[in-house]
């Protein structure tokens with residue numbers, strides 16, 4: 001990355017470009033980290049995406065963001081094909097019906113993978129691990145512990161997954177939706193992005209020492 005972009009001072013800047021979403025951060029040394037969401041009618045597998053190759057992806061990306069008045073064109077000018085981490089399509093798993101069977105239990109992405117748009121996947125993986133540990137500590141059998149763990153976690157993680165899916169789909173808006181979105185975004189952000197509205201998601205606290213609540217131990221159905 002060249003010296004042209006100023007540091008974003010620890011923030012990620014995100015932009016809905018004309019044709020695709022782009023996010024980046026620049027550190028004090030001028031090093032940029034970025035990611036691009038490239039809309040695609042037919043989702044590509046990792047293998048298909050990688051088969052396209054770094055040179056071609058870079059050409060596609062530069063063309064995709066060429067008309068945007070954001071940092072994307074400048075950043076992409078400095079990227080080399082070998083720098084690209086090419087992944088396949090983003091896929092949502094809205095719900096995983098079975099989280100445990102016998103002595104086996106799922107935790108983290110295997111139970112509740114969420115779109116990177118939510119920025120919450122690692123956080124909810126850690127939360128689930130903590131809740132699972134509490135349940136295993138407090139309940140007499142693995143079956144009881146796994147059931148309580150799922151009851152403590154499922155509604156919260158699926159709400160986050162649904163929110164991430166909504167954000168991802170917004171990133172590939174068509175031309176009319178784009179104009180509407182750009183006009184309404186400042187007001188929507190003022191109303192929606194208040195810390196108190198996000199608190200349920202980002203201020204979530206687990207009291208590890210507290211015994212597992214009875215409502216989690218006793219199934220409701």
Ligand SMILES: Cc1cc2nc3c(=O)[nH]c(=O)nc-3n(C[C@H](O)[C@H](O)[C@H](O)COP(=O)(O)OP(=O)(O)OC[C@H]3O[C@@H](n4cnc5c(N)ncnc54)[C@H](O)[C@@H]3O)c2cc1C
Nearest residue numbers: 107108109110113114115116118119120121122123124125
């Ligand atoms: C592009 C992107 C951006 C993201 N941004 C954010 C963010 O900003 N904030 C956030 O909180 N989350 C984010 N996430 C999500 C986060 O990375 C995941 O939710 C988190 O890593 C899930 O942790 P995990 O331990 O469940 O799974 P993983 O981190 O996937 O760990 C699973 C591990 O198991 C290993 N494994 C797989 N199969 C086997 C096997 N058979 N034997 C042995 N090992 C195996 C894998 O190699 C891997 O190391 C992002 C994800 C992506 C893809």
